[in-house]
Amino acid sequence: MSDFSNRVARLRKERKLTQQEMAEALKLSRQTVSNWEKGRIEPSIGVISKIASYYGVTIDFLLGHEMYTTQYERKYQQEGFYWGRKINCLAHEVLRLMPPQRPLRLLDVGCGEGQAAVFFARNGYHVTAFDIAESGLEKGRQLAKAAGIHVDFFQCDLLHHELINTYDIIYSTDVLEYVPSRKRENVLRGFRGHTAVGGLNVLDTFVEKSFIKTAPDWEHDKEFYWQTGELFSHYRGNWRIELCEESIFDCDSSGVPHQHCMDMMIARRMV
Numbered sequence: 001m002s003d004f005s006n007r008v009a010r011l012r013k014e015r016k017l018t019q020q021e022m023a024e025a026l027k028l029s030r031q032t033v034s035n036w037e038k039g040r041i042e043p044s045i046g047v048i049s050k051i052a053s054y055y056g057v058t059i060d061f062l063l064g065h066e067m068y069t070t071q072y073e074r075k076y077q078q079e080g081f082y083w084g085r086k087i088n089c090l091a092h093e094v095l096r097l098m099p100p101q102r103p104l105r106l107l108d109v110g111c112g113e114g115q116a117a118v119f120f121a122r123n124g125y126h127v128t129a130f131d132i133a134e135s136g137l138e139k140g141r142q143l144a145k146a147a148g149i150h151v152d153f154f155q156c157d158l159l160h161h162e163l164i165n166t167y168d169i170i171y172s173t174d175v176l177e178y179v180p181s182r183k184r185e186n187v188l189r190g191f192r193g194h195t196a197v198g199g200l201n202v203l204d205t206f207v208e209k210s211f212i213k214t215a216p217d218w219e220h221d222k223e224f225y226w227q228t229g230e231l232f233s234h235y236r237g238n239w240r241i242e243l244c245e246e247s248i249f250d251c252d253s254s255g256v257p258h259q260h261c262m263d264m265m266i267a268r269r270m271v
């Protein structure tokens, strides 16, 4: 499936339109819209331009050359910290397993409002952190400034970014559910390949359970459950699993109490 077919389908679903309604608005047949979304055909540049103005996005966005932001961009623009100031237990595990007794480079992927990134920098790690949501990064920058420490924050889409540097620790919490299945091995290959020998990958993600209802704020076109154990299956051979845990916890991120099931993993690169 091309970026175009994914995005044209996402935009339609986000606006709660049927294929028929979209086709009528663009004076085309429903079959044409269906074929775009299935990746069977792509429209001419003239039609792409019409679709872009219909949805109020750029042609570059439709073709996948611009980032697709998440609901958090808006949430992070509100006052205060959407995720609060509490630090994920995995961050404390990093301190325990790999304390910064020498200069250690840590990458926080999908850092949100930067709480964990600032926590690591305060504890002496050299921290780089990115997220797709610029408003979250801005909060992180302010937090770092107030703490008198430095974090290299930058905006970037995990799905379209090739890592350049090597890190001692790659840390990413509550982000991998934004990676569709077909892109997972590619993203995790990037993490593994850019981790120094002896370094850690510290990750968690939501897994599907038939007895847990999907959260009310789940972004159906952007968030994708993993299967139990799937995360660990990407870390074989040269990797030693230091922590492997599945848990169910309560959450009220949307104001409506619900539950999640999460797999957590810390893997160490041995060779």
Ligand SMILES: C[S@@+](CC[C@H](N)C(=O)[O-])C[C@H]1O[C@@H](n2cnc3c(N)ncnc32)[C@H](O)[C@@H]1O
Pocket (backbone or CB within 6 Å): 070, 072, 073, 083, 088, 109, 110, 111, 112, 113, 130, 131, 132, 133, 136, 156, 157, 158, 159, 172, 173, 174, 175, 178
């Ligand atoms: C649930 S929040 C978690 C934030 C932070 N890691 C934490 O644990 O508090 C998910 C974050 O992933 C970011 N995100 C989602 N898709 C992304 C992508 N493709 N590239 C970079 N960041 C992404 C969102 O903007 C959001 O800040």
